Amino acid sequence: MDMHSFNDTNENIDSETRDEPLSYDWRPTSPIDLAQIDQRWSKKQKKAAEAIIAQIYRVAVETPGRWISYSRTKAWWHKDRFAKTPYSYSIVTGIVQRLADNGLIEHDRRPPGERGRQSRYRASNDFMSRIAAEGFAVDYHPFSLLRLKDHNKNLIPYQETTWTERATKILKEINDATVAADIDCPNTTQIQRAKNQYHRIFNGSFNAGGRLYGPWFQNIPKGNRPSITIDGEATSEADFPSLHVGMLYNLVGGVPDGDPYDICGFERDAVKIAVNILINAEKRRSAYGAIHHGLAAKFGLKPQKLVHAIKKRHPRILRFFGSGAGLYLQRQDADIALQIIQSLLSKNVVALNIHDSFRVQEQHHGLLIETMERALSDYITSPAAGRKVLKFIGHKDETPPPSNAEVCLRFCPSDHETVHIPARTLSGSSDFESALERTGNCQGAALARALMTHLGAGAANSNTHPLGQEAIRRRIYAAADTVAVQPKPSTGMAA
Template identity: 35%
Template sequence: MSRGLVDRPARTSEFHTPQRQQIWPGDRDRLLCLDWSVEADEIRQHVPMPAARSAKAAHVQAAIVADAIMSARREPLRRISYSRRKGWWTESSRYRGREFTYDTVVPAVDALLHAGILVDHDLQPAGRATGIQSSYRPAAWLAGISTPRLWRKPGELIRLKDSAGSLVSYQDTERTHRERKLVEKVNRLIADTEISLNAPDAHFDGDVIRFGEHSVYPDMLSLYRVFNGGWTLGGRFYGGWWQSVKSKDRQHFTLDGQCTAEVDYEQLHPRLLYALAGKHLDGDAYTLPGWDRKLCKIAFNVLLNASGYHQAHGALLPYLDGCEVSARDLIHDIKARHPKVAGYFHSGVGLRLQNVDSEMCRFVLADMSVKKGIVVLPVHDSFIVPETAKDELVATMKKAFERATAHIGDN
């Protein structure tokens, strides 16, 4: 067995079987998703839809409502953003079907708001690119309706966002063609695999799996990559329904009837940050005298992702009962614990590190899924495989990490 690899390791191990939830909260608005494959007549059977001027308009309304239903079930308080700037719809046209344009989506949103299907509208200026889009929430009652049959189409597999989080167009290159083909191959293998979840808390309701107030949608089988602000930032793989299953339930996955194993990188971003600085991380990155370790872990990742001190300070306040002094002291103590990398904190380096870990993920998928035909379900810094492939996964992850840290300063 490789050094530092055990099922229940000490905190300094390289890998471990995860027992934790994602710590960087998804508190930002999410973009309106128009990838759901729906039938307008079926949506009407469940939702009192407003009148539409044409079959195309009815289809657009149905797609927006389908997205709202999904959001009401999964993240009822999270806002859904969309643009009212005509140029945006032209600039990002590669990401949706031809029927979804400024002239169809904006009137559809307005009609659905008037009908009370969408609520709490935050209307932003439409005449210029402010970086802040208009947004709304799904009506709460959408979470309780009978669920129509919904599934998500793959859409564009290589996606580029600007610094404000909006999808932008790009010219295809040899690299984007290559990356798209790799994701297509991985998706075909996943589609041909029977993925089952036998978690004790899972309740199966048609095409939805519910865990209390949390729901997941097993029809979401297609991965795609998202780059954030450039081709060297972000790049993580998203889209798989298993990524929305909490860590305590993921141990109950089976793949083609086989039990699975999940292995993740221990303290991945702290270790990558130290590698970027040409240094070595000693001890546990998240242990600070006088502070709760879980809170320190949250704060460390806030400091990696924030683009300025005030943004980092503000992001920590909800975790500290709004105490500004405590937020200031926690930032100070983390920097004191990590003086070798303190200069990277609240610099936005997190997206650069995400690009490194996304390339590590790409290496694992290319080597195991594309080359060897072993299905791998990625969950950002961890991977789920058939239990019989665990040792091979560990070896591949180790190789990916070594390659990444050897070249992390090249970009």
């Protein structure tokens, strides 16, 4: 599949109007004189206080007036959201109260039991003059490189495994190289550029999400990226156009027909947003609601008509809409990104990751394109990658039905009419493409051979294919657009 046939962008820009959650990612570059606040501090309290003050300072400098939210509910803290840090319910609430009592913060303490909003605080007018003296600076030290979150985006603890240890080691190596590079951009501050390390965010399990977040260059306006320099040299960027749409088409053994967001009568930006909502939503009803609220007023369109046009444009991947596929695709594109970054680092080339795009020194642009194409090719030809997505989406079991099942696989190729393949044919012991021909289903046999050729090495015979007959059967079954029960007999093209 052509690398330039897909794109999926996620700017990951935090809203300046939204409260920033409490974090343990910032430290002062030199010790803070905490005696002016209180004489008594335990070792844990000192570490926690310095981290809290460093975050207050950074937020006050970057986005003056912005609040930092935190929970005063004991049950929230009992879930070990800040495991392996000095943060706890008593330590954090105690420090916040001390800062408020000393007039260093404005404290918006919410009543017990109030739902929907957490307590919050922000720097007072006296904070800078009393705490952040001349020369005060902070550094970014992410407390955890792998972060697992629940459906409410709250951190949840996890057990260390061989995989998490290996994943953390890989990210540390990438962060060390990124920190060592001199990455700069006009109109950015030292405190912005201090946030120069990645962490990965997973959603519910380590099979979902996993993209790289954190560094400042992910969060600047897209128009400013061309001004980024690495070690004083100009940079260039390359991305995967419509990545997630392309990945879904790959799962069903096809490729998008042209620009997947090009639909007559609708603005491309509106189509792109709607398609990604449909892919990410766990239910179609919630997707339709999100499209209505997010696009109707902005683009002046009727969401129902747009959704109908998208379904008509992409019948091959219709079954993935409202399946929650997006998070599992993110895990796959994160693995692709890590492969690209590691491969370039092995050649002493630092690549800045902005989810599905990468920026390198201009002299290495050709190498970047080559590395991206190779990584995408590895993904496309890996049956395991596709099976992972299909397994965790759970939208349709990919195991072929029993041989006596009265079911039929229905395929909707974009280049010709609908094709039916009886499931019992795929469950037979002989090569099923020959069995399809013997029953007169030449179109089914041709489609099966085309899918096998797409799956590897140009092999178009299930007996000799490197994946083996059973693996091929599973992939063909998974690629079906629908599974019909008790279908009408089919000997060729559907009527």
